[in-house]
Amino acid sequence: MSEQAVSRTVYYRVFFALIVLAALTALVAEVNLGPFNVTVALVIALVKAGLVAVYFMHLRESRSLVWLVLLISLAWIMIMLVLTFADYATRSWGQFR
Amino acid sequence: MDGPETSIVAEQFQSLEQQKDADTLGMWVFLATEIMFFGGLFLAYTVYRIMYPEAWAEASGHTSFAIGTINTFVLLTSSLTVVLGLDAATLGRQRKLILFLVLTIVLGLTFLLLKGFEYYHHYKEGLFPGPGFRLEPEYARAALLFMCLYFAMTGLHALHMIVGLGLMSFLLIRAWRGLIRPEFPAHVEIIGLYWHFVDIVWIFLYPLLYLVDRHQ
């Protein structure tokens, strides 16, 4: 019973953190950080997503296989992005003769 | 093998433990496909944002910051009610479970209502892709790319919300009939996973669609 109460406390804390981060991301967007606006916004989003995944989706108590599924899908997104940019990033280099 | 377990464990499984394992893993594998599904859109978004930064800033300014922000809070709260519902389910507190499910559904509907209002607003403003499109001419072409992506991404997200609401209503009916057993609330847990995933998608959509260069 007490274990459940503890986990509920954790849920409320995580929720509080999520709300604070959401407010933060909205506020930071008003400040000009140059190219770092995107970076900050994405880092905050990643932290929020991580909190939801680890605590609300119970990744913390999940077997390593579930972690593996998640990591592989994130790795595959990265493959898609990075290799596509092997094309786009080098388009302006022109053709070699 | 006789006893209370036999009725919950489906016949292809050897034990409740095995079934729980299979259910959770199955949902996570499904979420992996969802990640890749939205991944294709995020890729297109990234490519074009790098190609047309000014048009992105311009077009993003036409989305509704207020509605986007409120909806972010609405969805985050709904994720909380989902985990609290699961917590109530494992404790066998049926009335609390029903309460949290109803709250989740109300929050989900609020999100969709606000989103629909926002779409209507875009329509009035002439931001729909198509002949009625009106935006600053120097950016118009690439701004239209942004709007296409905006509608594709938020539209698919809204579609996932609708599916999620359907699943939540299914849970509510089961909970109402007392069919959710504290020792095996698998449906609550798995549908919850789906709901949180849809929430996470929004966590990324919000800064990418609403907050592009807002400081300008």
Add this chain to the structure above:
Amino acid sequence: MDDTATRAGTEPDYLKVEHSLRSWLLTTDHKRIGILYMISVTGFFFIAGIFALLMRLHLISPEGALFKPETYNRLFTMHGIIMVWFFLIPSIPNVLGNFAIPLMVGARDLAFPKLNLLSWYLFMAGGGLAIVSAALGGVDTGWTFYIPFSSNFSKTHVYWMAAGIFIAGFSSILTALNFIVTIHTMRAPGLTWLRLPLFLWSIYATSVILILATPVLAITLLLIAFERAFQVGIFDPNLGGDPVLFQHLFWFYSHPAVYIMILPAMGWVSEAIACFSRKRIFGYGFVAFSSLAIATFGFLVWAHHMFVAGMSMYGGLVFSVLSFAVAVPSAIKVFNWTATLHKGSISYHTPMLYALGFIGLFTIGGLTGLFVATLAVNVHVHDTYFIVAHFHYIMVGGTALGYLGSIHYWWPKISGKLFPDMWGRLAATVGFIGFNLTFFPQFLLGYLGMNRRYATYAPEFQFLNVLSTAGATILGVGYILPLIYLLWSLRYGKEAGPNPWGATGLEWLTPSPPPKHNFHEVPEVTWGAYNYHDMEAQDGRS
């Protein structure tokens, strides 16, 4: 446990439990669903095969013998789409995977039997839409749906077709999910990963690809539909959109899809090679992990389909180099199969002929894959019949042969009957000859410069085209023969008994056809896969 044993002991086999049509259409038994897939997938194979035969007949004369060019465009598109999405991709996984996986892991069913039935219905709904699209007049975009033709210009039934493929994609995803979960959570006690038959390893790798690649195709098709509906969309060059981005997304799915098609066939070849040379597979671990390696590398090479599409030359260089990496795990498999044959006591039953044919044709297809992965050669042979021949060596010589072979291999288990082996060997030989006669001339044609997807060609190519058409006819005979004698064997075939090939693997421990719940008691595994040596030793003693 006793309870299950007695219940299964008195149980009739899965074919005889119930007879009504309803009991088939609402079944959740993986074996019956496998048979539903077998019937539907084979049906789609013959539909698409007829399109191919019509094309070959048309190409018998340089100006085109039968159709207007517009009709020809639709023919090759429909042939490609139906073959790829409604035969090649679901063939081995959905038919034999469904049938054999629970038997091979020693489980009563897949992890989610209802989901399994749902995927069959989704598959049929998708196939139905594809047929509707064909009946309305078909699609002329090529199976690749390249933008902007497919979005803004084609006047054909792209919506129906895209919807059909989209829905069939869901079927693939759900089936793959089912397989992954089953292999992870439902293995019999003692059946560790390194004791798994290689068929399971390759189906596992295939499922991983299906899970990670199919959704990207789904979103791409949705974006086509979006662009057709609004006449603007994110690939539209008028808006500054990039049609090459469409190709990136499309091939991110469609290149790995090649491995979806070939990996299951490779897995079955490992089973057959071991069984018919009475040896443990040489380098089991290498063969097992090469499946996962192929699944991974398969995702790193997609843009080698796009070398002349306007992507950056430096990007092309990266993809060209990465493409060579896939050859390594593929070669590991071929070398290990060959090494297994060495000093084995080989018997040439029908499945073995198919397996040996697979190795030869796959090797040719794979090696020509290296030619076309080379940037400079690719520019020369791009969009010629060289490409057509190359991928047909993989898909027809590999996957279709694997499908036929694996059906022959498990037929005694599926039906409980033996097929006439003489006829089987004949069909395998006819098919092999017909195949090479059809597609080898196309290598020459392509190298000489005959473009693919044209309804007409230069007169000097006629001789080779006629050869190819003649070969296609023989190949057709090679496909119809098994249909006849397999159906014949259902009624007149001899009883197979549990293990007619003397093969290892849990599926051969249970009666043929298996009882509804597969095993009278859950088997406990204390041996590694392909323990043919132990088996022979035991036979010697008794």
